[in-house]
Amino acid sequence: MMSAMSKYDVLVVGAGVLGLSTAYHIKRENPERSILVLDKLGGPGQGNSAKSVGAFRNVFSSRTNFLLADSTIDFFTHVQEDLGHDLGLVFHGYLWLLSGRQYRRQEENFKEMSRRGVELRTWEREDLRRMIPDLVTEFEEGDEEAEVMGLEPVERGLQGVKCGSIDADRLVRFYEEEFRRLGGEVRYNVEVKRLILKPERELGLPGEPFVWQDASVKGVETVRGEEIYADRVVVAVGAWANTLLNPIGLDAFMRPKKRQVFVFKDERLERLFHSEGFNKEGVVPLLILPKAGILIKPEVSEGALWIECADNLGRPFKLEDDPQPELTYYTGNLYHVVVKYLPCFRDVQPVNMWAGQYALNSIDKTPYVFEEAGMIYVGAGSGSGLMKCDALGRIAAALYAGEKEATLYGGRAFRVSDLSVKERRVERETFVL
Amino acid sequence: MMSAMSKYDVLVVGAGVLGLSTAYHIKRENPERSILVLDKLGGPGQGNSAKSVGAFRNVFSSRTNFLLADSTIDFFTHVQEDLGHDLGLVFHGYLWLLSGRQYRRQEENFKEMSRRGVELRTWEREDLRRMIPDLVTEFEEGDEEAEVMGLEPVERGLQGVKCGSIDADRLVRFYEEEFRRLGGEVRYNVEVKRLILKPERELGLPGEPFVWQDASVKGVETVRGEEIYADRVVVAVGAWANTLLNPIGLDAFMRPKKRQVFVFKDERLERLFHSEGFNKEGVVPLLILPKAGILIKPEVSEGALWIECADNLGRPFKLEDDPQPELTYYTGNLYHVVVKYLPCFRDVQPVNMWAGQYALNSIDKTPYVFEEAGMIYVGAGSGSGLMKCDALGRIAAALYAGEKEATLYGGRAFRVSDLSVKERRVERETFVL
Numbered sequence: 008m009m010s011a012m013s014k015y016d017v018l019v020v021g022a023g024v025l026g027l028s029t030a031y032h033i034k035r036e037n038p039e040r041s042i043l044v045l046d047k048l049g050g051p052g053q054g055n056s057a058k059s060v061g062a063f064r065n066v067f068s069s070r071t072n073f074l075l076a077d078s079t080i081d082f083f084t085h086v087q088e089d090l091g092h093d094l095g096l097v098f099h100g101y102l103w104l105l106s107g108r109q110y111r112r113q114e115e116n117f118k119e120m121s122r123r124g125v126e127l128r129t130w131e132r133e134d135l136r137r138m139i140p141d142l143v144t145e146f147e148e149g150d151e152e153a154e155v156m157g158l159e160p161v162e163r164g165l166q167g168v169k170c171g172s173i174d175a176d177r178l179v180r181f182y183e184e185e186f187r188r189l190g191g192e193v194r195y196n197v198e199v200k201r202l203i204l205k206p207e208r209e210l211g212l213p214g215e216p217f218v219w220q221d222a223s224v225k226g227v228e229t230v231r232g233e234e235i236y237a238d239r240v241v242v243a244v245g246a247w248a249n250t251l252l253n254p255i256g257l258d259a260f261m262r263p264k265k266r267q268v269f270v271f272k273d274e275r276l277e278r279l280f281h282s283e284g285f286n287k288e289g290v291v292p293l294l295i296l297p298k299a300g301i302l303i304k305p306e307v308s309e310g311a312l313w314i315e316c317a318d319n320l321g322r323p324f325k326l327e328d329d330p331q332p333e334l335t336y337y338t339g340n341l342y343h344v345v346v347k348y349l350p351c352f353r354d355v356q357p358v359n360m361w362a363g364q365y366a367l368n369s370i371d372k373t374p375y376v377f378e379e380a381g382m383i384y385v386g387a388g389s390g391s392g393l394m395k396c397d398a399l400g401r402i403a404a405a406l407y408a409g410e411k412e413a414t415l416y417g418g419r420a421f422r423v424s425d426l427s428v429k430e431r432r433v434e435r436e437t438f439v440l
Numbered sequence: 441m442m443s444a445m446s447k448y449d450v451l452v453v454g455a456g457v458l459g460l461s462t463a464y465h466i467k468r469e470n471p472e473r474s475i476l477v478l479d480k481l482g483g484p485g486q487g488n489s490a491k492s493v494g495a496f497r498n499v500f501s502s503r504t505n506f507l508l509a510d511s512t513i514d515f516f517t518h519v520q521e522d523l524g525h526d527l528g529l530v531f532h533g534y535l536w537l538l539s540g541r542q543y544r545r546q547e548e549n550f551k552e553m554s555r556r557g558v559e560l561r562t563w564e565r566e567d568l569r570r571m572i573p574d575l576v577t578e579f580e581e582g583d584e585e586a587e588v589m590g591l592e593p594v595e596r597g598l599q600g601v602k603c604g605s606i607d608a609d610r611l612v613r614f615y616e617e618e619f620r621r622l623g624g625e626v627r628y629n630v631e632v633k634r635l636i637l638k639p640e641r642e643l644g645l646p647g648e649p650f651v652w653q654d655a656s657v658k659g660v661e662t663v664r665g666e667e668i669y670a671d672r673v674v675v676a677v678g679a680w681a682n683t684l685l686n687p688i689g690l691d692a693f694m695r696p697k698k699r700q701v702f703v704f705k706d707e708r709l710e711r712l713f714h715s716e717g718f719n720k721e722g723v724v725p726l727l728i729l730p731k732a733g734i735l736i737k738p739e740v741s742e743g744a745l746w747i748e749c750a751d752n753l754g755r756p757f758k759l760e761d762d763p764q765p766e767l768t769y770y771t772g773n774l775y776h777v778v779v780k781y782l783p784c785f786r787d788v789q790p791v792n793m794w795a796g797q798y799a800l801n802s803i804d805k806t807p808y809v810f811e812e813a814g815m816i817y818v819g820a821g822s823g824s825g826l827m828k829c830d831a832l833g834r835i836a837a838a839l840y841a842g843e844k845e846a847t848l849y850g851g852r853a854f855r856v857s858d859l860s861v862k863e864r865r866v867e868r869e870t871f872v873l
Contacts, residue, residue, distance in 0.1 A: 155641065156652040204754050208588065214768075216754050218732035219589045219777050253757040258695050258802045262686065299651035320813055321637050321649050324686040335647075344652050369691045370803070370861060380753055428803060435862070 015041045015192075017407070018237035020199050020227060020251065022046035023056040024175065025385050025392055026243035027182035028400030033241075033407050034189045042191045043235065044183075045227070047198035052179030055245050056393065058363025060268055060315040062293055062304055063394035064101050064170035065125055068116040068438035071373055071425060073123060075395035078415035080169055082397040083178070085416065092181050095174030097307050100285050100292035101167040104135070104142070104348070106159030109297060116438050117165065130164035138284050139291055141351045158347055159297055166285060166292060172304065175393055182400075199227045202242070203234065204255045204380065223381025224255070239407060243385040245392065246326060246364040257379055260428070261366040261388050262324035266317035267332045269341075270359035275351050276312055279305065298344050311358075316341050317365070317390055324367075332360040365390040372436040376402045376426040383407060389436070402426060448474045448625075450840070451670035453632050453660060453684065455479035456489040457608065458818050458825055459676035460615035461833030466674075466840050467622045475624045476668065477616075478660070480631035485612030488678050489826065491796025493701055493748040495726055495737055496827035497534050497603035498558055501549040501871035504806055504858060506556060508828035511848035513602055515830040516611070518849065525614050528607030530740050533718050533725035534600040537568070537575070537781070539592030542730060542873060549871050550598065563597035571717050572724055574784045591780055592730055599718060599725060605737065608826055615833075631663045635673065637688045637813065656814025657688070672840060676818040678825065679759060679797040690812055693861070694799040694821050695757035699750035700765045702774075703792035708784050709745055712738065731777050733873060744791075749774050750798070750823055757800075765793040798823040805869040809835045809859040816840060822869070835859060 016037075019030045022044050030044045048054055065077040087094045105113070121127055132144050144161040146153035183193060206220035216222035226236035242251055248259035282291040294303040302315040314337070337357060345352045368375065368388030375386045376399060385403045387395055398415050405413035405423050412420045424430040449470075452463045455477050463477045481487055498510040520527045538546070554560055565577050577594040579586035616626060639653035649655035659669035675684055681692035715724040727736040735748040747770070770790060778785045801808065801821030808819045809832060818836045820828055831848050838846035838856050845853045857863040 155643070156650075157654065158652070210588070214772050217589075217773050217776070218734075218749065218752065219591070221590065222754055249757075253695065256697075256751060256753050256755050256757060258757065260803060262691050264689075301651070316651065318689060319651065320689050321655055322689050324682075324689060324691065339647050340650050343650070370693060370864075429868070431803075 013235050015043045015235070015237040017042040017239050017241065018227065018235055019044045019241040019243060021242065021244040022051045022183065022193060022195065023054050023243065023245055024052055024179050024182070024396040025245070025387060025399055026241070027051055027179055027186060028396040029241055029243055029385055029403040030191055031182045031186040032400040032404035034186055034191045036404055036408060038189055043237070044186070044191065044193045045197045045199060045235070046195050049195050051183040051193070052175060055363040055365060056175055056179055058268070058361055059175055059365070059393050060302060060304055060313055061175045061393065062170070062172055062302070064167050066101060066120060066127070066167035066170060066438065067436060068120070069373060069434040069436040070123070071433045072389070072395070072436055073120070073125065074415065074419060074421060075374065075398040076391065077169070078417050078419060079395050079397040082416035083173060086181060092177070094177050094181065095308060096171060097288060098169070098171040098286060099288055099290055099305055099307065101170040101295065102285065102292035103165045103295045104161045104297050105163050105165060106297050107162040108159065110163045110165070113438060126168040128166040128168065130166060132162055135161060135164045138282055139279070141278055141349055143348050143350060146347070153347055156343065156347065157298070158344070161297060161348070170293065172306065173393070178393070198230045199251065200230045201228050202240065202251050202255055202382065203228055203236070225381070239381070239383060241383045241385065241403065245386070246366045248366060248384070248386055250326070252384070255380070257382070259366070259384060259386055260370070260375055261368045261386060263326040263364045264318050264324060264367045264390070265322065265327070265330050265362055265364050266315060266390070267336060267362045268360060269314045269332070269337045269357040270311050271314065271352070271355055272309065272311040272358050273355045275355055278351065279312060280310060296344060296348050299341070301341055301344055303345070303349070314341065314345065327364060330362040330364050332362040334360065365392070371433055372439070373433040374399055374426055375428070376406060376423070377428050378406055379428070446668050448476045448668070448670040450475040450672045450674065451660065451668060452477045452674040452676060454675065454677040455484045455616065455626060455628065456487050456676065456678055457485055457612050457615070457829040458678070458820060458832055459674070460484055460612055460619060461829040462674055462676055462818055462836040463624055464615045464619040465833040465837035467619055467624045469837055469841060471622055476670070477619070477624065477626045478630045478632060478668070479628050482628050484616040484626070485608060488796040488798060489608055489612055491701070491794055492608055492798070492826050493735060493737055493746055494608045494826065495603070495605050495735070497600050499534060499553060499560070499600035499603060499871065500869060501553070502806060502867040502869040503556070504866045505822070505828070505869055506553070506558065507848065507852060507854060508807065508831040509824065510602070511850050511852060512828050512830040515849035516606055519614055525610070527610050527614065528741060529604060530721060531602070531604040531719060532721055532723055532738055532740065534603040534728065535718065535725035536598045536728045536873060537594045537730050538596050538598060539730050540595040541592065543596045543598070546871060559601040561599040561601065563599060565595055568594060568597045571715055572712070574711055574782055576781050576783060579780070586780055589776065589780065590731070591777070594730060594781070603726065605726070605739065606826070611826070632660045632684065633663045634661050635675070635684050635688055635815065636661055636667065636669070658814070672814070672816060674816045674818065674836065678819070679799045681799060681817070681819055683759070685817070688813070690815070692799070692817060692819055693803070693808055694801045694819060696759040696797045697751050697757060697800045697823070698755065698760070698763050698795055698797050699748060699823070700769060700795045701793060702747045702765070702770045702790040703744050704747065704785070704788055705742065705744040705791050706788045708788055711784065712745060713743060728873060729777060729781050732774070734774055734777055736778070736782070747774065747778065760797060763795040763797050765795040767793065798825070804866055805872070806866040807832055807859055808861070809839060809856070810861050811839055812861070
């Protein structure tokens, strides 16, 4: 298959969690088809999949996002419990620490989610104080810092129960192994330079495709000049999507956003690993502070806390191949919020840090799966591709098969065109704090 | 006002047709406010406004697009007829040359448009042959070229009556003069380097705005280092929008697309200027060929025909400051379609040509007018900003005033949030051939 020109039934560009999930589900449903996955990096999920915080939740206001995540989490459980692949799942929960204002603004969302079957628990301020003694829920009268920073007291905690952590690396390896076991082929260190667009009826003239020709994506050219053709090309390259789509006049409807993770391991944080009542591990859930969308995740296996913050207003959309973490972004920025709510972080330095990018569809913050010019595009668009990966892979596989409905893990049906451009039917995600 | 730091009530970035229309309408409604318009080029509409084909139509399937264009065309007429500013309006009409397949696919759209009050005329093949003797409506049996090129016979012509040409340059000058007459200020050759984002409560510390600060756009910095502040910044820079928005983490939801115009003036084309029955000028309407979206516009004042084609699949989204026309794009590509339907173009060379770019919102092909981080963004997103400019300026002015509804020229109300991101309510444009 290393000839200068090879041909497959399906070529998937991108061996991240979405590409591998898609390749696996297409192969599973079409075991006789030849499927190749390409990635420019050296192994599965080495791009941004590996750089996420590795957390999942089924708490979304949008029914679409809920279905995608909820069924994917069920699949994770199935893989670990029934199939015996340890994905490092820990259901420590998510805990949104909310001001009274924030709680009231989201109250309708919470009711709707509960009706939908999302398991939520509400904790009052006294509960939180008792269960997380390190947490500051109110600032003293005259606390000028809190006032200047616009920090609100924590009035309630909202816990999502079907939420937790997963080892992203084990997850991508699971998909990759299963895909290979079915006969799928994966090649690493192969960077795609461009999508090859060809007319349906090729004339062999220079300048094709002409404006009067119907054209579609027939394959890719790698940076080393190799041409690989396929009956169907799937693009699942996350933040890099527009570098492949834009040159042929297609749009992935997203911009690359940076997010950074800072890792803390210190005896001063020890008490957060002894917090009874939230989960069976007896640890603090993943905490979302009431300010700036700062996440603090217990990484139980390491006894570490990961602080994550995605870029927001004021931070550029800018594609980077190797985004770097900025220590001063923590020390000079996030830190000041963190220590006001959790003074135990005072003077604790991160022991590790990294940065990644995610593809943000800033219009409806919901994934895209569509077919255009014969190419299938799969993009999470939400910073939450990991926790929706299985559902998106199944939807892409249904699109590949020409089916109108995909069956998500657990049996729920999902209309494939809901994630398309032309017949898009999604609710804008409004559970954003 | 040339101090190193100046302050206005409103600063509009971009003196194209949308920026000037917006500035004019804000100033008209708020004559006491100081308003500055900046543009990097040397005069009004010197960017892509000047490079459009200068045509307008009220024929859209989307009710939103219809309202925007229809009321803007009424305003054009008002300016020329009532106010006595010659905008070079010619209502020569648009004529979509349609295959039977295309006509049937759009038939429901045509009915809906007619119900809405769009004046449409349907011409049968025999009418077209008689009225445009140069037009080939059927290809001979065994015409291999037509077959290979997938050219369909023309079965019907659909004429939009309230459609025609406008002199884009006179239009932008009208807005600019009226804006100045009301006391508005315009500075050319001033390029904005970046939007200045500042916290609401500035502390004067390095690194502001911090993640915990509410921030908004307070002004701009020019490439020469001048800082200009305003209570409200309006961004109306068309295809360049993301170069200003992306660096502060905002998205304009569009990609730059190139379009080219080729000008023909030749006695072999003379008969197209003598075509009775379509309009009072006795010229052929703007023709849309049944293939590749090729437009042929009669430029009555010059006795010339302009052929325009916007990029499509296979042509990149790529921002260019000075996009160049490609003669071979005409001779090696469009030409072959043009001469099959209009053999009078055979061997006729263009006497002039140019290229421009437009900002394409490829999701719903409908404009965006929204407020984010204190900034107002106005973008046509559709390749048809010129013909919607007056309505968009009024909607932006209503947004500036905090009103829920804008009153379009002629009195129709338009819900401002319909063009926003968060409460967007538009129909996807499906009259695309």
